[in-house]
Amino acid sequence: MGTKRTIYMDHAATTYARKEVVDAMIPYFTRHFGNPSSIYGIARESKKAVDAARAQVATALGANPDEIYFTSGGSESDNWAIKGVAYANRKRGNHIITTTIEHHAVLHTCRFLEKEGFTVTYLPVDRYGRVDPADLEKAITDKTILVSIMYANNEIGTIEPIQDLAAIAQKHKVYFHTDAVQAIGNIPIDVKEQNIDLLSLSAHKFYGPKGVGALYIRNGVRIENLIHGGAQERKKRAGTENIAGIVGCGKAIEFVTADIEGHNARILAMRDRLLKGVLEKIPHARLNGHPTERLAGNFNVSFEFIEGESIILWLDDEGICASTGSACTSGSLEPSHVLLATGLPVEISHGSLRLTLGDANTEEDIDIVLEVLPKVVSRLRDMSPLYQKAANDGGGNV
């Protein structure tokens, strides 16, 4: 095949950079390439551009510009927030609270800190992937210094009750960090109103460039530096600024937060039609994640008796870009830690398919997936010994 047009449905993995964003970036590679730390004319242009982007990010979050620090992306922001707060506050306590469904940038950072003498509580989630605020309340001790809970999950799209969780942290005078990498542009955020102390974001998840992100640090938060060196980012994050990337990040967040409601309405209509169609056409399929409290573009469904990588290879053959929580795409023994945390049986977790819709998708894309996917599932089930067993055992409408 290969002649088919590409249907990109993996926007949670990364997005293309919007043309206006790239256009805004270009001059900062060639003309305004000066180092903002220098004092001549072209350097002043770079400095101005960074300041403008900082203001754009601040506006999108309801923060002050001097609370925005540019980084290399979501992973650095998460590492900085967690390690930085942990090291700066270890005299106050050594306890951190997070959840079982965080991105590895948070989970692996917490594991690292456990080796450094910190204690970490991993809060469970319900079958939809939601954290219970009562569990957070119970987990906080007088040694707790930080709570880190993602705004919305990258795999199953579940949106966490951030405002309630942050309010509990605030009541106990514990810093609250949220990895909002998947939330930007999909959920309206106001860090002041929502009592968020630290927030991570990454530009390539919202139609900006890769390699740039930001950490919002509320003024007054005690935090150590992660990257030591020069005096950039008000002496908090060393390294010559990624000017073009920062410009792109600012431009992209301005675009993506301009009309969140309108964007969501369009995406949600497509996602719901896709979901309804798939669940109607394909038996032994179940939705993963919360039915309503979920990102508009997220579709995550498990198909019993088949394995996710096979589904994705077939979809790829039809030009459809998708992803899975199956172990087989990674070489790890365990499938997605997120699906397992929701209590989904391991064998069913292997058959999960994630489609994440975004600005590039059209109603026609949905039609094509609805036509292709049932055939793919049925072809794979026909060769699955598990499907045959289920039929022999009288497994209903197999």
Added chain:
Amino acid sequence: MYSETVMDHFKNPRNVGEIENPDGVGEVGNPVCGDIMKIFLKIENNIVVDAKFKTFGCGAAIASSSMATELVRGKTLEDAWQLSNKAVAEALDGLPPIKMHCSVLAEEGIHMAINDYRTKHGLVPWEETSPHLHEHGEDPVYQE
């Protein structure tokens, strides 16, 4: 990540299905690990005259089943037993290191089917000379 041969055997798998009244059946793997292979053999005069499979698993698992059944067809049981996972992987023009266990599964499936035949015929099952571990690596799932 997969060779053209792997993709060919994944997309156009040879010998999918079951054999009615098979002479030997082998089922290996585990749904928890994400792969199960079921191999069916038809054996006449010590020769594998037909081989079929059903597989739950990734692209490499399906391609390995397809290739392994192709390779044992027409072989004597002794020769079929000699089919190694490396030979399956080589015939597929290679497998990514983390997918080598799929070829191991194919070898084990063939062995189990042959021994099923031998047991049914009152023969002593052959012993595995190189026991394999069905092992995987340890990388995170979503790299994004």
